[in-house]
Amino acid sequence: MAFLELQNVSVSFSGFLAVDQVSLTVDKGETRVIIGPNGAGKTTIIDMITGKTAPTSGKVLLGGADISGRNPHEIAGKYKVGRKFQGPNLFDYLTVYENIEVALAGHSSILKTFLYRKNRAISDEIKTILDQINLYGKRDVVSTSLSHGERQWLEMGMVIAQKPQLITLDEPTAGMTADETYKTGEMIKTMMKDKTVIVVEHDIDFVEQIAETVSVLHQGKVLAEGSFAEVKRNPKVVQVYLKDDDEAVA
Amino acid sequence: MLKEVKTVGWDKTIDILLLLFLVSFPLMTSLFRVEMMSKCIIYIVFALSLDILWGKAGLMNLGQAMFFGLGGYVLALSYATRDGVPAFMSGFGVTEVPWFMQILHNTPVAVLLGMLIPGLVAGLLGYFIFTSKVKGVFFNIITLSLASLIELFFTNQQKYTGGANGISGLPPLTIGEEPLSVLEHYYVMLAVGLLVYLFCRWLTNSRFGMILRSVRENESRLQFLGFNPAAFKLSIFVISGMIAGLAGMMYIPIGSFVSPTNIGVGFSTAVLVWLAVGGRGNLTGAMIGAFLVTWLESLLSEHFENVWLLILGAAMLAVVMFFPKGLVGTLLDWQYCRRVDRQLGDVSCDDGLGLMDGELATAKGKV
Amino acid sequence: MELLISQSINGLSVSAMLFITALGLVIIFGLMDVVNMAHGEFIMIGAYVTYFVTTVFHAPFVVSMLMAFLATALLGALIELTLIRRLYGKVAETLLATFALSIILQQLVRMAFGPEDKFVGMPLEGRFNVGGIVIPHYNLFLIFVAVAILAVTLALFYKTPYGMQLRAVTKNRSMAQCLGVNTARIDTLTFACGSGLAGLAGALIAPVKSVMPSMGSYYIVDGFLTVVLGGFASIAGTAASSVVISESVTVMAGYMSEITAKVLVFLVIIVLIRFKPEGLFTTEKR
Numbered sequence: 001m002a003f004l005e006l007q008n009v010s011v012s013f014s015g016f017l018a019v020d021q022v023s024l025t026v027d028k029g030e031t032r033v034i035i036g037p038n039g040a041g042k043t044t045i046i047d048m049i050t051g052k053t054a055p056t057s058g059k060v061l062l063g064g065a066d067i068s069g070r071n072p073h074e075i076a077g078k079y080k081v082g083r084k085f086q087g088p089n090l091f092d093y094l095t096v097y098e099n100i101e102v103a104l105a106g107h108s109s110i111l112k113t114f115l116y117r118k119n120r121a122i123s124d125e126i127k128t129i130l131d132q133i134n135l136y137g138k139r140d141v142v143s144t145s146l147s148h149g150e151r152q153w154l155e156m157g158m159v160i161a162q163k164p165q166l167i168t169l170d171e172p173t174a175g176m177t178a179d180e181t182y183k184t185g186e187m188i189k190t191m192m193k194d195k196t197v198i199v200v201e202h203d204i205d206f207v208e209q210i211a212e213t214v215s216v217l218h219q220g221k222v223l224a225e226g227s228f229a230e231v232k233r234n235p236k237v238v239q240v241y242l243k244d245d246d247e248a249v250a
Numbered sequence: 251m252l253k254e255v256k257t258v259g260w261d262k263t264i265d266i267l268l269l270l271f272l273v274s275f276p277l278m279t280s281l282f283r284v285e286m287m288s289k290c291i292i293y294i295v296f297a298l299s300l301d302i303l304w305g306k307a308g309l310m311n312l313g314q315a316m317f318f319g320l321g322g323y324v325l326a327l328s329y330a331t332r333d334g335v336p337a338f339m340s341g342f343g344v345t346e347v348p349w350f351m352q353i354l355h356n357t358p359v360a361v362l363l364g365m366l367i368p369g370l371v372a373g374l375l376g377y378f379i380f381t382s383k384v385k386g387v388f389f390n391i392i393t394l395s396l397a398s399l400i401e402l403f404f405t406n407q408q409k410y411t412g413g414a415n416g417i418s419g420l421p422p423l424t425i426g427e428e429p430l431s432v433l434e435h436y437y438v439m440l441a442v443g444l445l446v447y448l449f450c451r452w453l454t455n456s457r458f459g460m461i462l463r464s465v466r467e468n469e470s471r472l473q474f475l476g477f478n479p480a481a482f483k484l485s486i487f488v489i490s491g492m493i494a495g496l497a498g499m500m501y502i503p504i505g506s507f508v509s510p511t512n513i514g515v516g517f518s519t520a521v522l523v524w525l526a527v528g529g530r531g532n533l534t535g536a537m538i539g540a541f542l543v544t545w546l547e548s549l550l551s552e553h554f555e556n557v558w559l560l561i562l563g564a565a566m567l568a569v570v571m572f573f574p575k576g577l578v579g580t581l582l583d584w585q586y587c588r589r590v591d592r593q594l595g596d597v598s599c600d601d602g603l604g605l606m607d608g609e610l611a612t613a614k615g616k617v
Numbered sequence: 618m619e620l621l622i623s624q625s626i627n628g629l630s631v632s633a634m635l636f637i638t639a640l641g642l643v644i645i646f647g648l649m650d651v652v653n654m655a656h657g658e659f660i661m662i663g664a665y666v667t668y669f670v671t672t673v674f675h676a677p678f679v680v681s682m683l684m685a686f687l688a689t690a691l692l693g694a695l696i697e698l699t700l701i702r703r704l705y706g707k708v709a710e711t712l713l714a715t716f717a718l719s720i721i722l723q724q725l726v727r728m729a730f731g732p733e734d735k736f737v738g739m740p741l742e743g744r745f746n747v748g749g750i751v752i753p754h755y756n757l758f759l760i761f762v763a764v765a766i767l768a769v770t771l772a773l774f775y776k777t778p779y780g781m782q783l784r785a786v787t788k789n790r791s792m793a794q795c796l797g798v799n800t801a802r803i804d805t806l807t808f809a810c811g812s813g814l815a816g817l818a819g820a821l822i823a824p825v826k827s828v829m830p831s832m833g834s835y836y837i838v839d840g841f842l843t844v845v846l847g848g849f850a851s852i853a854g855t856a857a858s859s860v861v862i863s864e865s866v867t868v869m870a871g872y873m874s875e876i877t878a879k880v881l882v883f884l885v886i887i888v889l890i891r892f893k894p895e896g897l898f899t900t901e902k903r
C-alpha cells in the first residue's frame with residue numbers, strides 16, 4: 001500500500017513552475033530513485049516532503065496524514081522523515097560523535113533534552129552507527145576536519161540515528177570518488193534495507209546499484225516510472241537525456 | 251572507552267584554580283581589595299549569563315546589561331520604598347508609593363521578581379525575534395536598540411527611577427538587624443557565584459547544551475532532525491536574562507546604588523569585551539575575561555580614567571583582529587589539536603578548529 | 618489640532634535627518650553585510666568638523682557640509698582598508714571591531730576637544746509663519762537636502778557604471794569578480810560613501826543639536842530602527858521608514874515624552890517585523 005503519496009502537487013516560485021502537477025506514490029519499504037535533468041524539480045519535491053517548501057497546490061500524504069505545508073521540525077519529529085542534504089550539511093564545530101548524538105531520535109523536545117541521560121543502550125547505538133559509516137576511529141574529531149566523503153557519510157549516519165520512517169537522500173554521492181560512491185551504495189542497501197527511501201541522484205551506475213523503482217522527472221512533470229531497466233529503455237527518457245546533452249554541447 | 255582518550259580539559263583545571271584563588275583571596279589582602287573582588291565575582295556571574303547565550307547558542311546580545319539593570323532596579327526599588335516615599339520620588343510630588351512598587355516590599359517576592367522580570371522581558375522580546383523569519387544581525391540590532399532605549403527611559407522616568415543619578419544609599423545584606431561585614435558579603439557573593447557556575451556547567455554539559463551548540467553551528471539543519479530551534483533560543487535567552495537579573499541584584503548590597511549606567515549600552519559593551527578577551531563558549535574564558543578586565547579596570551582607572559576607555563577599545567580591537575578566540579579559547583584549541591594528533595596522528599590542525607562562532611557559519615549562507 | 622499640524626511638519630525635517638543618518642548604514646549593510654557600529658561616531662566627527670569649519674574658521678555652512686563629507690569618507694576608506702577588509706563574512710567579529718572603533722573614536726575626540734557641548738550657529742535664521750504655525754527655514758533646507766541626497770544616490774546606483782557594478786556585487790559577489798569587477802575597490806568606495814553620508818548627517822544635525830563626543834550613540838539606534846523597518850537593504854524603504862518613524866515619534870512626542878514615544882514605536886516595530894520580516898516597504902527578497 002502507498003506509504004507516501006503526492007497528489008497533484010505543484011510549486012511555483014514567483015511565477016516559475018518548479019513542480020507541475022506531480023503525482024507520485026511510494027510503497028512502504030521501497031527504495032525509490034528520482035532522476036531527471038537539472039531543474040527538473042527533484043530537490044523541490046524533497047523540499048516539499050520535508051517541509052522546507054509548501055506546495056502551492058495539491059497534497060502530500062504520509063501514512064494517510066496530510067503533511068503538506070507543515071514545519072520541518074514537525075515533519076521530522078512527529079512524522080519521522082529524515083533528510084540528507086545535497087552537499088554535507090553538518091554541525092561544523094561539534095565532534096563526529098556529537099553530530100550523531102544530536103540526531104538521536106526521541107530526545108528533541110526541550111524537556112527531554114534536560115531529562116536525557118546517556119546510558120549503555122545509547123552509547124552502543126551510537127557506536128553501531130559510527131561503525132557502519134566507518135567513522136568510529138574519528139569520533140572525537142570536529143566534523144570540519146573530515147574529508148568530503150566522510151562528511152557525506154556522517155550525515156547519512158545522522159539520518160539513521162533519527163530512526164525515520166521515511167528517508168530522503170538528496171544526491172548522497174555528490175562529489176565522491178567512484179570508490180566512495182560504491183561504498184555509499186552498499187551502505188544504503190544495508191543500513192536502510194527495511195526503510196522507505198527516496199533518493200535523488202545523477203550518477204547512473206549508482207542508480208542501477210540501489211534502485212528498486214525509478215521515477216524520471218522532466219520540467220516539473222513525471223515523465224516515466226518503472227524499474228531501472230524499463231526506464232532505461234523508455235524512448236521518451238532517452239530523448240530527454242539526449243536532447244539535454246545536445247543542448248549542453250551547443 | 252571514549253572516556254580513555256578524553257583528558258580533563260584545561261578549562262576545568264583553570265576553573266578549580268580560580269575557585270581556590272577566590273576562596274583564599276581575603277587571607278592575602280586588604281578589605282578594600284576584598285570589596286573590589288566582590289564586585290569582580292558579580293561581574294563573573296554577569297559574564298556567565300552572556301556566555302551561555304552568546305558563546306553556546308551564538309546569540310550575541312548587544313544589550314545584556316538591560317537584564318542586569320532590571321534586576322538591580324527591582325531590588326533597589328524594593329529597598330528604597332520600604333520606609334515610605336523616598337526623596338527622589340517625593341521631589342516630584344509623589345505622595346504615595348505606587349501600587350506596582352508596593353508588591354516589592356516583601357523581599358523574597360522582590361528577589362523573585364528581580365529574576366522573573368528580566369526573564370519575562372527576554373521571553374517577550376525573544377518570542378517576537380526568534381519566531382520571525384528575520385535572521386542574522388536583526389537580533390544584535392534589536393537588543394542594542396532596546397538597551398539604549400531602556401537606558402534613556404530609566405533616565406527619563408525620574409519620578410520612579412531617580413533619573414540619571416539613580417537610586418543610592420541602598421543597605422547591605424543583614425542577618426536579623428545586624429548588617430553583614432565586608433568579608434561575609436564576599437563569601438555570600440562567592441557562594442552564589444559558585445552555584446551559578448555549577449548551574450551553567452550542568453546546563454551546558456546536558457543535552458540541552460549540546461543542542462544549543464547545534465543551534466549556533468547550523469540552526470536550519472536542526473529543524474530537519476525534529477528540533478524547534480526557536481524554542482531552544484527562547485529558553486536560553488530567558489535563562490540568560492534571569493541570571494543577568496540575579497547578577498544585577500547581587501550588585502545592590504555591594505555597590506549600594508543603581509543607576510542608568512548599569513542598564514545601558516556602555517555596560518553591555520563591557521561584558522562583550524570580557525567575553526571577547528577571555529574567549530567565549532567555554533565558561534572559563536568568560537570568567538577569566540571578566541576577572542582580568544574588571545580587575546585591571548579598577549587598578550588603572552584609579553589613576554587614568556580617560557586613558558582606560560582608550561585602552562579598552564584598543565584591547566578589544568586587538569583581540570578581535572589577532573586573537574579572535576580569546577585567551578582561553580586559544581589555549582583549548584591548542585589542547586584539542588594535541589589530543590587529536592595523538593589519537594589519529596595525521597589530522598591536520600588548521601586554523602578553523604575549536605570554538606567557533608556560529609554566526610560565522612550562518613554568514614556564509616548555509617542552506 | 619494646531620499642535621498636531623506643527624508637530625507633523627516638524628516631523629518631516631526630523632525624517633530628513635534620520636534618512637540621511639540611516640542611508641549610510643543601509644548602503645554599507647546592503648552591500649557588504651557589515652553593520653557599522655561606529656556609524657554614530659562618523660556622525661559625531663562630521664558634527665565636529667562642522668563646528669571647526671563654521672564656528673572656529675567662520676567659513677560658510679555649505680563648505681562645512683562638504684568638508685564633513687570628505688573627512689568622514691576618507692576616514693571610512695582608511696578603516697575599510699585596514700580593519701573591515703580582514704573581517705568580511707565574520708558577523709560577530711565585525712560588530713565587535715566596529716564597536717571597539719566607536720569607543721576609541723569617541724574617547725579620542727573627548728580627550729582632544731573635551732567632554733563639553735559645542736555649539737554651531739544656525740546657518741539660516743529666518744522662519745515662515747503660516748497661520749500660527751512656525752516653520753524655520755533650516756527645516757525646509759533639511760528636507761530639500763534629504764530629497765536631493767535620495768535623488769543623487771538613486772541616480773548613482775541606477776545610472777552610473779559604479780552603481781551597476783555595485784548592484785552586481787550585491788547580487789553575486791563571486792560572479793561579479795569573475796566578470797572583472799574590482800570588488801575590493803567597490804567595497805572601499807561604498808564604505809567611504811556610507812561613512813561620508815554619516816559625516817554629512819553630522820554636519821546637518823550640528824546646528825540643531827549640541828555637538829559632543831557621545832552624541833553618535835543617540836543617533837545610531839534611530840538609524841538601526843529605520844533600517845529594520847525599511848527592510849535592511851532598500852534605499853526607498855529607508856526613506857519611507859524614516860518618515861514613518863520620525864512622524865510617529867514627533868507627533869506622539871507632542872503628547873508625551875519623546876523617549877516614551879520612541880519606546881512605543883520600538884515595540885510596534887518588533888511586533889510588525891514578526892509578521893512582515895522583509896520590512897514594511899519591500900516586496901522582493903534580497
